[in-house]
Amino acid sequence: MTAANPMLPGPSARLLFRWWTADDLELARGLWGDPQVTAKIAGEPFTPPQIAARLAAEIDQGRAHGLQYWPVFLRDDGAHVGCCGLRPRAQGVHELGFHLRSTFWGRGLASEAARATVEFAFGPLAARGLFAGHHPDNTASRHVLLRLGFRHTHDEWYAATGAMHPSYRLDR
Template identity: 85%
Template sequence: MSNTSQALPGPSERLVFRWWTPDDLELARGLWGDPQVTARIAAEPFTGPQIAARLAAEIDQGRAHGLQYWPVFLRDDGSHVGCCGLRPHAPGVYELGFHLRSAFWGRGLAREAAAATVAFAFGSLAARGLFAGHHPDNDASRRVLLRLGFRHTHDEWYPPTGAVHPSYRRDP
């Protein structure tokens, strides 16, 4: 089944989602090539090959699970904002994640994209729960998760950053 025929989170007031494709390497570089973005998801900035591998991993996630951290765009002008999506975490439970280009921080877009993704998870996917975590220095992500009804459950070691990340759960 082609990804284009699979469901996506619905558009929000300002945002639209679509699937990553192999032609999106420049978009991926603009997102995961930004050291301000990768400082929150990895111990070191991503290299060119790591960015290409990250894009390939998202595409593979889509093929294998019908999910990915989908690229997100502004509805009005098509600007690439970042990505937001889901990954399998446990049976019936998905991990929510979002990465925004630093130029779009502070506009409420992470909350808007995440809210659309949460609605998709509990609606179309009939998820039993959602998991999310964030870098301990990322207070903005903490606020987004709390506003969306997630509750802190524990802290866990996250090897890619070498830090203990606060972890959250949300039930339907």
């Protein structure tokens, strides 16, 4: 939890959110250590130091801004599904992002987590708008964003993958 903003999205029908902590390195390894996941984020697998740095960055993001890509868990058995959350982007606009463990792909969990996060952004956070982007080969993320009402606005260079990523906007 953070002093800046102790609130979280959700819960949803199947999911719970919480804050990342320094004790979550194994969860982070399970998510960002999966080459199928990181192929769409960074174009290559994360090394153990990169995984630890990513976890530290999420924790720091929470402390500094009261936002992070929060870890997400199944309500029924507590299994770690991945993460979904927000980053500050511009005045009143946040960036929505979600990364799911590959074993949970295709179950509608990204849509459910993202929907809870959008409701949180436009509800308690009173965001004016949301930005989101995805790897050009990630059609599943595109479908999630379109189902949530995001509209394609432009393609944006993403240095981590060396590709132009389709980018979207959702206004309140």
